[in-house]
Amino acid sequence: MSINLEKTFQDALEQVKTWARTNSPWLIHFNSGSCNGCDIEILATLTPRYDLERFGVKLQGSPRHADILICTGPVTRQARERLLRVYEQMPEPKYVVAVGSCAISGGVFQGCYNVIGHIDQVIPVDAYVPGCPPRPEAIIDGVIKLLKSLEAQEQTA
Amino acid sequence: MDRETTISQSLESARILLAPCTQQLLTPEPGRMDISLATADLLPAVAALHLNGWGRLVAVTGLDLGVNEGDLEVLYHFCAGAAIVTLRVRVPKADAAIPTICSLIPAASFYERELGEMFGITVVGTPNPDRLFLPDDWPAGVYPLRKDFVVPEIPG
Amino acid sequence: MQKNDQADKFIIPIGPQHPALKEPGHFEFTVDGEIVTGATIRLGYVHRGIEKATESRTWVQNLYLLERVCGICSHIHATAYCLGVERLAGLSVPPRAQAIRELVVELERIHSHMLWLGVAAHEAGFDTLFMYSWRDRETVMDILEGLTGNRVHYSANILGGVKIDVDAEQTKTILQGVDFLEKRTHHYLDVVTTDSAFVQRTAGIAVMSKAVAEHFGAVGPTARASGVTQDIRIDAPYLAYEDFPVEIVLDTAGDLKARFVVRVQELFQSYQVIRAILDKLPAGELAVTMPRRIKENETISRVEAPRGELFYYLKSNGTDKPERIKIRTPSICNFGTVPALAAGHQLADMPMILAGIDPCFSCNDRMVTIHRPADDSQTWTWEMLRQYGISYYREKER
Numbered sequence: 001m002s003i004n005l006e007k008t009f010q011d012a013l014e015q016v017k018t019w020a021r022t023n024s025p026w027l028i029h030f031n032s033g034s035c036n037g038c039d040i041e042i043l044a045t046l047t048p049r050y051d052l053e054r055f056g057v058k059l060q061g062s063p064r065h066a067d068i069l070i071c072t073g074p075v076t077r078q079a080r081e082r083l084l085r086v087y088e089q090m091p092e093p094k095y096v097v098a099v100g101s102c103a104i105s106g107g108v109f110q111g112c113y114n115v116i117g118h119i120d121q122v123i124p125v126d127a128y129v130p131g132c133p134p135r136p137e138a139i140i141d142g143v144i145k146l147l148k149s150l151e152a153q154e155q156t157a
Numbered sequence: 158m159d160r161e162t163t164i165s166q167s168l169e170s171a172r173i174l175l176a177p178c179t180q181q182l183l184t185p186e187p188g189r190m191d192i193s194l195a196t197a198d199l200l201p202a203v204a205a206l207h208l209n210g211w212g213r214l215v216a217v218t219g220l221d222l223g224v225n226e227g228d229l230e231v232l233y234h235f236c237a238g239a240a241i242v243t244l245r246v247r248v249p250k251a252d253a254a255i256p257t258i259c260s261l262i263p264a265a266s267f268y269e270r271e272l273g274e275m276f277g278i279t280v281v282g283t284p285n286p287d288r289l290f291l292p293d294d295w296p297a298g299v300y301p302l303r304k305d306f307v308v309p310e311i312p313g
Numbered sequence: 314m315q316k317n318d319q320a321d322k323f324i325i326p327i328g329p330q331h332p333a334l335k336e337p338g339h340f341e342f343t344v345d346g347e348i349v350t351g352a353t354i355r356l357g358y359v360h361r362g363i364e365k366a367t368e369s370r371t372w373v374q375n376l377y378l379l380e381r382v383c384g385i386c387s388h389i390h391a392t393a394y395c396l397g398v399e400r401l402a403g404l405s406v407p408p409r410a411q412a413i414r415e416l417v418v419e420l421e422r423i424h425s426h427m428l429w430l431g432v433a434a435h436e437a438g439f440d441t442l443f444m445y446s447w448r449d450r451e452t453v454m455d456i457l458e459g460l461t462g463n464r465v466h467y468s469a470n471i472l473g474g475v476k477i478d479v480d481a482e483q484t485k486t487i488l489q490g491v492d493f494l495e496k497r498t499h500h501y502l503d504v505v506t507t508d509s510a511f512v513q514r515t516a517g518i519a520v521m522s523k524a525v526a527e528h529f530g531a532v533g534p535t536a537r538a539s540g541v542t543q544d545i546r547i548d549a550p551y552l553a554y555e556d557f558p559v560e561i562v563l564d565t566a567g568d569l570k571a572r573f574v575v576r577v578q579e580l581f582q583s584y585q586v587i588r589a590i591l592d593k594l595p596a597g598e599l600a601v602t603m604p605r606r607i608k609e610n611e612t613i614s615r616v617e618a619p620r621g622e623l624f625y626y627l628k629s630n631g632t633d634k635p636e637r638i639k640i641r642t643p644s645i646c647n648f649g650t651v652p653a654l655a656a657g658h659q660l661a662d663m664p665m666i667l668a669g670i671d672p673c674f675s676c677n678d679r680m681v682t683i684h685r686p687a688d689d690s691q692t693w694t695w696e697m698l699r700q701y702g703i704s705y706y707r708e709k710e711r
Contacts, residue, residue, distance in 0.1 A: 185611065185612075186400070186612060186613075189613065216624045216639065218637075220628070221637075232626070234626070236615070238548045238549065239548055262530070264530035266649075308362075308368075308369055
């Protein structure tokens, strides 16, 4: 019986990568036209009451270090290019969470002349967290659901 | 001295300061005084208030009087305590130009740039006329706060 | 101008996505070594076009749109709008509704100032204070949620009154929360005035004299920290501020430390007003009926938002939609002071100086950006840098 050493090594490496990714995802936050409501709730998830960091999550300043992009707000004409650029700068694999009604549908800002639409008209979105703004618990739930689905995805793959 | 008296004294002193430029004087609400001016009188009127220390410039509002009207109106709101004086200047859309007041009040620069971008009013002599609060790819000659710029109505 | 003025200029761009603030703004700091010599700000990343949008929505729809101008000071926007619309329609709002509005305004001020205290401390690298102040801020968030049903956009206002009431049990919860917060605020005041590491980051930094503050038209706590006596709650009382007044909080130092002290001390004023309101809450109706259409008229509404004077100009045209709504937010007034404040300070102080005026981009970006002509900046190629290095050291050796 021969063992494919290379394949075994690759499988083990993949498992380690999945484990690392789902246990310590780094987040980056981008506001593409939000009213701040969602932004302060995202910040609140990091503070002692909600403590998102207990899931290994870290809010990170640079897109180059991030696994998950958290987007808030509708997309304005001026922010569109920047949103794309931030997304493109993130290393693969990368995931996007749209937080708040505006990020999902444009919300109350539908029809404003400087709003071109919602997040998934510009970049692909993996998880949606509804609410105006969503409660911190809902944001945490959204991120955790995304992580769970990644785990499941990578196990079947 | 109660507040009502203070307000009426403030407004009275503004009325005297502005008397040489005043075309029409209205008191639309208690505590407010609207003074219509000719465009040429804007700078002297602002100087009269500013150099005599009457209040401070709080905001500048642009108005489009309607698609069929040929005029735009610019409102300079000055406040001293609870008293509000509004200087009103009408400019024709065809030749929308007003003088800058930045030489007296540098903080007006933001408002003047807004007038240029949102209403297409040329502010003569404003230190920075850059059209840059709208996105970089915004088409030239489109002024979103004019009444002929229509945004779709939302259902409901 | 010096001969090699251009060559010495180095521009550091920061943003719009950047770790310091949670909102997009693009800054360019011109530096000479570590010292900032000039600053420009490019905004507009969250400009949505709200003023125009108000013209195609009804008076009632606009209430919910304008509440979302800003998520931090949403209630004060709605209040300024309601006060203006009610004046246009000639409504007289029941005193109980006005008092409840004022109660929510002051609760919102507490949440906003504590939020700012945390963010500003974070900019200084003082994350302990950030975590503590945000932990304690949850107390006021709980109160707001219990009172209105939502943590951020409370929607306490309707045109003609309020849709929430305060019962005895809520009164008890609010008073307990306020007592706890007051105790904590004494601690924060102690920290921002005596913690030696923190004071080194704030005392004497970004000093703005009263004259400069008035020259650039600063408003709110930023102006009051420079000794400008300006507070709309006192100058032109609205809501129930005649019956439940606040005292002005002033500081004359004009530096970053003064801005911390003024905001923290304003919290005590808010606690005192909240207690006074709950003690003598007028009885009566919560709202009056608002007509659908408003005859042609115009009015001005001025209120004191957490960041300073908020100005609304409203014009009606006889229909169920406004003719024009102009919003002038406090942040735009305070932004004008940044280039003046930044000059001469270390690059590392910039986040603190920016945070010191408590900027709010979403409020601001509905309308304005500040920019310098493009030819002022310069891109250095590698070759140019190399040549500059060579000639610089040759000069030095001589």
